Amino acid sequence: MSTRLHRFFLAYLMLGAARLIFAADLSADERRLTGYIDEHHGEINALLEQAVRIDSATENLEGVKKVGALYRGELDQIGFATRWIDMPVELKRAGHLFASRTGTHGKRLLLIGHLDTVLPGGTWRVEGNRAYGAGAGDMKGGDTVLLVALKALASIGALDGTQITVAFTGDEESAGHPIDISRRDLIEAAKNSDYALAFENAVRDTATVARRGSSNWRLEVSGIQGHSSAIFSAAFGDGAIYEAARILNSFREQLRKEDGLTFSPAMILGGTDVEASGNGGTASGKGNVIARTAIVKGDLRFSSPEQLARARATMTEIASHNLRRTSAKLTFEDSYPAMEATPANLALLDQLSQVSVDLGFGKVAACDPKERGAGDVSFVAPIIPSLDGLGARGGGAHTPGDFADTKSLPELAKRTAILIYRMTR
Numbered sequence: 100m101s102t103r104l105h106r107f108f109l110a111y112l113m114l115g116a117a118r119l120i121f122a123a124d125l126s127a128d129e130r131r132l133t134g135y136i137d138e139h140h141g142e143i144n145a146l147l148e149q150a151v152r153i154d155s156a157t158e159n160l161e162g163v164k165k166v167g168a169l170y171r172g173e174l175d176q177i178g179f180a181t182r183w184i185d186m187p188v189e190l191k192r193a194g195h196l197f198a199s200r201t202g203t204h205g206k207r208l209l210l211i212g213h214l215d216t217v218l219p220g221g222t223w224r225v226e227g228n229r230a231y232g233a234g235a236g237d238m239k240g241g242d243t244v245l246l247v248a249l250k251a252l253a254s255i256g257a258l259d260g261t262q263i264t265v266a267f268t269g270d271e272e273s274a275g276h277p278i279d280i281s282r283r284d285l286i287e288a289a290k291n292s293d294y295a296l297a298f299e300n301a302v303r304d305t306a307t308v309a310r311r312g313s314s315n316w317r318l319e320v321s322g323i324q325g326h327s328s329a330i331f332s333a334a335f336g337d338g339a340i341y342e343a344a345r346i347l348n349s350f351r352e353q354l355r356k357e358d359g360l361t362f363s364p365a366m367i368l369g370g371t372d373v374e375a376s377g378n379g380g381t382a383s384g385k386g387n388v389i390a391r392t393a394i395v396k397g398d399l400r401f402s403s404p405e406q407l408a409r410a411r412a413t414m415t416e417i418a419s420h421n422l423r424r425t426s427a428k429l430t431f432e433d434s435y436p437a438m439e440a441t442p443a444n445l446a447l448l449d450q451l452s453q454v455s456v457d458l459g460f461g462k463v464a465a466c467d468p469k470e471r472g473a474g475d476v477s478f479v480a481p482i483i484p485s486l487d488g489l490g491a492r493g494g495g496a497h498t499p500g501d502f503a504d505t506k507s508l509p510e511l512a513k514r515t516a517i518l519i520y521r522m523t524r
């Protein structure tokens with residue numbers, strides 16, 4: 100054996116010893132939980148595949164309900180009382196799957212996942228440890244982690260006597276409005292729980308104690324229609340498209356210095372005639388005219404309610420000083436509140452990190468809120484201590500390259516099972 104190989108072998112032995120020591124930090128019940136997950140490796144991937152093969156973009160109400168039915172079957176089997184909560188028709192959302200069990204053991208937990216995806220999907224492709232498909236990582240992978248952990252707990256009777264509510268929302272990626280209807284049940288469940296755990300994608304070895312909130316905005320600009328050669332004249336002014344461009348560039352110049360704030364124009368339509376509908380629209384106009392109208396829509400991501408108020412005030416101010424013969428109307432809509440990093444959230448992170456260390460997986464750090472957008476956990480974080488980012492590792496969320504790292508699923512399911520076990524003793 101070469102010296103190098105020898106060293107490698109010694110290191111390997113030491114690693115093995117370290118693993119034994121870590122394993123000793125798990126109780127007999129906890130070792131049974133990890134044993135269950137090791138034995139059901141194949142089922143974990145199969146459950147993920149089944150869910151990803153169902154197209155469940157938020158607006159595909161039937162698809163969202165189908166994923167709900169799949170998960171409902173899993174939860175029924177392990178003794179949860181399940182119910183589908185319909186949304187009023189005018190919200191154009193599928194509704195939510197809620198499951199609960201009542202008891203008095205330890206802390207009352209609220210576990211959060213979502214059934215919908217941003218992009219339409221239904222396809223499934225595996226390359227090595229990467230499972231690709233709309234929602235594979237965001238967040239059917241996390242839903243799978245949550246369900247497998249609960250199944251492991253059920254297999255050793257550890258759910259008996261616990262009070263756990265599982266909330267799978269059907270419109271996390273585009274919450275139905277008004278929010279006080281679409282998030283009523285989630286907020287109600289938080290009021291009857293002590294802690295919330297949410298299973299959006301894990302970002303490397305971190306969990307989420309703070310998330311930015313989001314708010315939508317819409318800009319409508321009007322100008323005077325005329326011959327292109329008369330642009331900038333007193334009679335015809337600068338036109339709607341130049342004014343929209345001025346406003347957007349001023350947002351960029353004046354707001355970029357705000358740490359923790361982003362403001363992205365996502366869609367723009369401009370011309371003589373513009374028709375916006377839902378997430379799309381049409382625009383028309385000849386090349387030799389001055390644009391009469393422009394519509395822009397986008398969002399704002401913010402770290403605190405104060406920052407949101409500041410950003411809105413600046414944007415409103417910018418949109419109120421218009422170029423010649425143009426006018427602009429800027430409107431805002433509340434979406435997700437911000438989740439702030441409270442001491443209780445950080446203590447919950449410590450507890451998760453200890454579980455991870457006891458499993459031999461290393462410490463878990465706090466995720467930088469700038470690395471992620473808003474999430475359903477934000478609605479409950481003002482009510483109870485909360486932790487998010489407990490779902491699958493992966494990447495490409497909200498893009499056609501969305502994937503879950505299937506190798507991470509058993510590790511994260513073990514971590515979740517033991518965390519829930521310890522919180523509910």
Ligand SMILES: [Zn+2]
Nearest residue numbers: 237238271299
């Ligand atoms: Zn998500």
